[in-house]
Amino acid sequence: MDTPAATDLATRIRIVLVGTQHPGNIGSAARAIKTMGLHRLVLVAPQKFPHNEADMMAAGAEDVLNAAVEVATLAEAVADCRLVLGCTARSRRVQLRELRPRDAAASAHAEASAGGEVALVFGRERTGLENEELQLCHAAVHIPANPDYSSLNLAAAVQVLSYELRLALLGEGTSAAPAAIAPVNPDAVPHAELEGFFGQLADTLEDIDFHKGRAPDSAMRKLRRLFVRTGLDQKEVRLLRGILADAQRMARLAIGRSSG
Numbered sequence: 001m002d003t004p005a006a007t008d009l010a011t012r013i014r015i016v017l018v019g020t021q022h023p024g025n026i027g028s029a030a031r032a033i034k035t036m037g038l039h040r041l042v043l044v045a046p047q048k049f050p051h052n053e054a055d056m057m058a059a060g061a062e063d064v065l066n067a068a069v070e071v072a073t074l075a076e077a078v079a080d081c082r083l084v085l086g087c088t089a090r091s092r093r094v095q096l097r098e099l100r101p102r103d104a105a106a107s108a109h110a111e112a113s114a115g116g117e118v119a120l121v122f123g124r125e126r127t128g129l130e131n132e133e134l135q136l137c138h139a140a141v142h143i144p145a146n147p148d149y150s151s152l153n154l155a156a157a158v159q160v161l162s163y164e165l166r167l168a169l170l171g172e173g174t175s176a177a178p179a180a181i182a183p184v185n186p187d188a189v190p191h192a193e194l195e196g197f198f199g200q201l202a203d204t205l206e207d208i209d210f211h212k213g214r215a216p217d218s219a220m221r222k223l224r225r226l227f228v229r230t231g232l233d234q235k236e237v238r239l240l241r242g243i244l245a246d247a248q249r250m251a252r253l254a255i256g257r258s259s260g
């Protein structure tokens with residue numbers, strides 16, 4: 001039997017595999033997480049699943065495999081999460097804060113202890129996570145592997161992160177420097193609500209002609225980073241959306257005036 005504290009925290013942590021190409025890796029990942037006391041596997045549009053290669057590689061972790069949840073997009077997979085960590089084989093590929101596995105595990109532990117849902121996200125074997133998918137993440141996690149050969153097998157990467165999570169959940173993780181740990185705001189809104197806010201923010205920037213011909217992506221990326229970092233709560237999101245709604249209303253009035 002596992003310790004009650006570790007078992008309780010494990011219910012709030014999900015391992016998300018995005019667009020996995022080889023079903024054997026899904027089975028190996030199920031085995032990897034079960035050995036470390038985790039059990040929640042979410043599959044985003046797997047290429048072949050269910051599949052006998054997945055069953056074969058799971059070797060005793062069929063329960064994890066059978067309980068795996070399948071969804072179409074990463075946004076769906078993390079909609080209710082307050083901490084989303086994206087694992088990348090390449091360092092510093094995106095403008096995201098980058099955590100070492102140990103610090104990522106400490107952040108996940110802190111968030112789960114505060115009652116939040118946590119996701120650890122892993123990319124495709126060939127191409128990893130797309131930039132749009134990384135934008136849904138609060139931080140990137142990179143295993144500091146051999147810089148000349150830094151890409152681990154998917155299930156091996158899952159094993160490394162699950163092991164660090166295990167140590168953290170058992171209270172055996174080293175205490176990371178506080179700056180490395182994502183802020184935990186017990187009242188932070190779940191991901192889906194933040195996405196609603198980002199959608200309205202993007203619309204408003206269009207409405208007020210903020211971009212003036214420039215590509216909107218760069219500004220939105222920076223704004224996303226800013227707001228994800230702050231861990232907005234419900235009241236703050238409501239206030240900001242109220243301001244945006246007024247800005248949109250004023251923009252409509254201005255257009256009406258100039259065309260009238």
Ligand code: SAH
Nearest residue numbers: 087088089122123126128142143151152157
């Ligand atoms: N060729 C891909 C590698 C994908 S490996 C690329 O360059 O992105 C499949 C997945 O395993 C990755 O998306 C990542 O989630 C995980 N992974 C592999 N090596 C890793 C590393 N060194 N650090 C963190 N995650 C890693």
